[in-house]
Amino acid sequence: MRNPSPPSSSPSKTTTTQKASSAKTTKSTPCCTKVGLKRGPWTPEEDELLSNYIKKEGEGRWRTLPKRAGLLRCGKSCRLRWMNYLRPSVKRGQIAPDEEDLILRLHRLLGNRWSLIAGRIPGRTDNEIKNYWNTHLSKKLISQGIDPRTHKPLNPDQSPTDLKASSSKANRNVAGTSNPKPNNNPDSSSLEDTSSGSKENPSLDHYQSGITSGGLGGGYGFTSLLNCDDSGVERGSNNNQGLSNEEEDDINCCTDDVLSSFLNSLINEDAFASHQGNGIGIAPSSDPLRSMSAASVFGFGTSWEPPIMSSNFIPNDPKEG
DNA sequence: AAGGTTACCAACCGCGGGTAG
DNA sequence: TCTACCCGCGGTTGGTAACCT
Numbered sequence: 001m002r003n004p005s006p007p008s009s010s011p012s013k014t015t016t017t018q019k020a021s022s023a024k025t026t027k028s029t030p031c032c033t034k035v036g037l038k039r040g041p042w043t044p045e046e047d048e049l050l051s052n053y054i055k056k057e058g059e060g061r062w063r064t065l066p067k068r069a070g071l072l073r074c075g076k077s078c079r080l081r082w083m084n085y086l087r088p089s090v091k092r093g094q095i096a097p098d099e100e101d102l103i104l105r106l107h108r109l110l111g112n113r114w115s116l117i118a119g120r121i122p123g124r125t126d127n128e129i130k131n132y133w134n135t136h137l138s139k140k141l142i143s144q145g146i147d148p149r150t151h152k153p154l155n156p157d158q159s160p161t162d163l164k165a166s167s168s169k170a171n172r173n174v175a176g177t178s179n180p181k182p183n184n185n186p187d188s189s190s191l192e193d194t195s196s197g198s199k200e201n202p203s204l205d206h207y208q209s210g211i212t213s214g215g216l217g218g219g220y221g222f223t224s225l226l227n228c229d230d231s232g233v234e235r236g237s238n239n240n241q242g243l244s245n246e247e248e249d250d251i252n253c254c255t256d257d258v259l260s261s262f263l264n265s266l267i268n269e270d271a272f273a274s275h276q277g278n279g280i281g282i283a284p285s286s287d288p289l290r291s292m293s294a295a296s297v298f299g300f301g302t303s304w305e306p307p308i309m310s311s312n313f314i315p316n317d318p319k320e321g
Numbered sequence: 322a323a324g325g326t327t328a329c330c331a332a333c334c335g336c337g338g339g340t341a342g
Numbered sequence: 343t344c345t346a347c348c349c350g351c352g353g354t355t356g357g358t359a360a361c362c363t
Contacts, residue, residue: 041331041357063348079349080332115351126351131330 038072042081046071050078051086084125091123095132103129104137108151 038046053069059082062075071078084090095103099121106117114126114133121129138148147154 039333061348075348076334076350077332083350084331112352127331130352135329 036072037066037074037077039077042085046073047081047086050082054082054086080127084127089123090125095124095128095136099124100132100137103133104141107133107137111149 042050049069049071053065057068062079065071065075066073066078069078073081102121103117106120110116112130114130118124118126118129133148141148141151142154145154146152
């Protein structure tokens with residue numbers, strides 16, 4: 001880690017960031033366009049002001065917070081700084097192998113839904129996970145012939161050298177630009193892709209084998225389910241082909257809470273399953289939601305199969321109490 | 322040692338959803 | 343129902359440390 005605590009007094013990035021917000025004027029946030037606000041890296045003094053204020057007054061009302069806290073920053077900037085860096089629950093430092101494994105698995109399920117992924121990895125922020133994905137994991141997958149967007153094998157004709165060559169400066173593109181919307185599409189068939197496992201990275205091996213063996217295989221539309229956005233509206237355009245209207249209704253009715261519960265159940269059930277050694281068990285739980293199988297949560301009948309979470313990592317989401 | 326390139330990551334931007342009035 | 347505002351998300355940028363030639 002080169003610069004674990006980046007606050008610096010270096011000048012603001014660039015004037016380009018001073019450009020007015022979008023043409024969507026009704027949505028523009030005045031705090032961001034207001035001149036005279038400080039930009040760029042946070043100083044320790046600013047950090048302290050912000051932390052102290054939030055400790056005293058609590059989070060929220062970001063728009064007015066800077067003024068109240070005596071900061072010359074826009075609310076967005078304050079929120080970001082707090083969320084990604086100052087929050088006490090933020091865990092700094094290396095991503096552990098089990099965390100990496102979980103990120104891989106969750107990304108396969110959720111695509112670039114960084115906040116959802118982060119919600120399952122205690123102490124990690126969406127920004128951190130996104131960065132880690134873009135700088136490490138996507139490259140790793142590419143170098144192993146796996147398309148980081150779809151988690152499918154890349155074109156088998158493409159030699160590893162080509163892959164490597166295209167993955168360096170182009171990494172920036174691998175990062176965000178090439179995946180404008182959540183993967184949304186590890187379509188069901190992709191779940192059976194088993195051909196390109198890693199031999200050099202145990203973590204990825206685990207990742208691949210998890211997909212292969214436990215996976216979400218079989219279950220219809222689970223990936224479609226995960227393509228729902230938080231409000232239950234499916235973002236992907238073509239993942240529910242072949243589903244009946246009722247099936248689509250089932251899928252579209254999912255909410256973030258339900259999804260969250262489902263992810264928890266995946267985690268719990270997997271832990272239980274691995275404990276039982278058969279990979280199929282359903283974890284008993286005092287939490288009714290958690291104790292429900294995904295099938296019962298979503299009415300998927302019996303088509304749902306055991307979870308894919310890493311069995312050695314059981315996040316204890318603070319939100320869940 | 323110097324200059325160039327790559328890797329990393331904090332911070333910014335634009336947009337969409339939710340909601341109060 | 344409409345409008346304005348707030349919040350949060352995902353994509354992108356750019357500064358800088360580390361590495362390479």
